[in-house]
Amino acid sequence: MRSVRSISLPEKAAGELDRYAKSQGRNKRDVVQESISLYLRESRFEATRKKFGSPAKK
Numbered sequence: 001m002r003s004v005r006s007i008s009l010p011e012k013a014a015g016e017l018d019r020y021a022k023s024q025g026r027n028k029r030d031v032v033q034e035s036i037s038l039y040l041r042e043s044r045f046e047a048t049r050k051k052f053g054s055p056a057k058k
Contacts, residue, residue: 007032017031017032
C-alpha cells in the first residue's frame with residue numbers, strides 16, 4: 001500500500017535535490033524515498049545503540 005505525502009522544501013534544498021537527482025540519473029521521488037529510509041534506519045540503530053550502551057566503556 002502506498003501513501004502520498006506532499007512536502008515543501010526551502011529553495012536551496014529543492015535546488016540541491018534537483019541537481020543531485022539529475023547528476024545521478026534518478027528521479028527526485030526515488031532520492032527522497034531512499035533518503036527517508038536511510039534516515040529512519042540510522043535513527044533506529046542509534047536508539048538501539050544508546051539503549052544498550054557501549055560495552056567498551058563499561
